Amino acid sequence: SAVISQKPSRDICQRGTSLTIQCQVDSQVTMMFWYRQQPGQSLTLIATANQGSEATYESGFVIDKFPISRPNLTFSTLTVSNMSPEDSSIYLCSVDPVTRGLAGGRYNEQFFGPGTRLTVL
């Protein structure tokens, strides 16, 4: 498995402001993902953070609203821009560790960070 930390663990923000969430992994990983979990809901993928290239966003999520950086194989940030109360969610990063050395597409056990609980007033 991988040890994942996220900062901040929680925040309360004002409408119209932006928050940057950091995700740090204790080992190099090829794939990092950002998910959102709205209150009482399951997880929805926001984007895949690719090292050395732009993030790949899912339908309904755009780069201007959720810019992502991935400067190296152990770190990524997600910014929630121009926030509204509808952005109040738990934001989770997950990783698909590459250090297990497994080939092909069958083995991708993903592990989640502790999450960032965001409340927008």
Add this chain to the structure above:
Amino acid sequence: QKEVEQNSGPLSVPEGAIASLNCTYSDRGSQSFFWYRQYSGKSPELIMFIYSNGDKEDGRFTAQLNKASQYVSLLIRDSQPSDSATYLCAVTPGRRALTFGSGTRLQVQP
């Protein structure tokens, strides 16, 4: 649209009983299947994964996969109150992001 369906529950079982959690998926290209446990206010914790048809056992947990029926299940034997949580089924066609079901809330009654 690729979907993963779960009964939201709550599924209530007495302590010591077997809890059976079910999941169906629509994408026939799905190759990897996961069960996560999520306690209230916590992030999901991976408890089981399965890639091949049949059963996979790990302690009190057994995952069952039937690709022809597009069905995956999780059995929890000797259920304990500490097993009370939401169980999320997730699938993926490969080394890509997961598609999650809405989760089944399990309540184990002492």
